[in-house]
Structures are given as structure tokens and as C-alpha cells.
Amino acid sequence: MDSHERMTDRPTDADGADGTLGRCPECGTEVPRNAMLIEYEDDDGSAAYAACPGCESVVKPE
Template identity: 65%
Template sequence: MTDVDSADGTLGECPNCGARIPESAVLIEYEDGDGRSAYADCPECSDVVKPE
């Protein structure tokens, strides 16, 4: 699950390259069974990912 309300202004890390993904990179945010999740554009590798 992605914590889209993190205290440091990031969504988490890119599962592909490990870069920190800022909240400003969100493409879509949604509710799922575990809470709120998001997909974002990684600023380092430019992939659309679900931050971890």
C-alpha cells in the first residue's frame, strides 16, 4: 500500500530504480481494500509506477 499522505512529501520509492517519488508526481490516486494508493511518474527512470 502506498501512503499518499506521508510526512516527508514523498509517496515512497520507485520499485524499479529506488528513487524517492514526490507527491507532485501523482498521476492517479484511488481507494483500494488497504486504503489510499497511487500511481506516479518516477522522476529518475520516467516509468509509471506504484511507489513502495
């Protein structure tokens, strides 16, 4: 298993119980984990940016 696989298997602070990353703050669409573009560490743990399938913006799901 490479480092990318290990990072994407960990939940982020935006992960929902249903496997989504959360909702788009711009349009409210649920953002699936497979839309994740980057995951990083911040003061609150892991966070992610993703491409919203609804409005096609790059967002930090909430």
C-alpha cells in the same frame, strides 16, 4: 475546494513522513507527491500511481 483538492490532500498508503509518495520499485528514486498521476481506493485504503523522476516509468511507489 473541489474533489481533486480533497483527494490529493489525503495521505495514501504509500506516503512517506517526508511528503514523498515513497520510492520507485524499479530504480529506487524517491517519488515526490507532485509526480502523482492517479489516486484511488483499494482494500488497504488510498493508493497512487506516479511518474518516477528517475527512470520515467509509471509506478506504484513503495
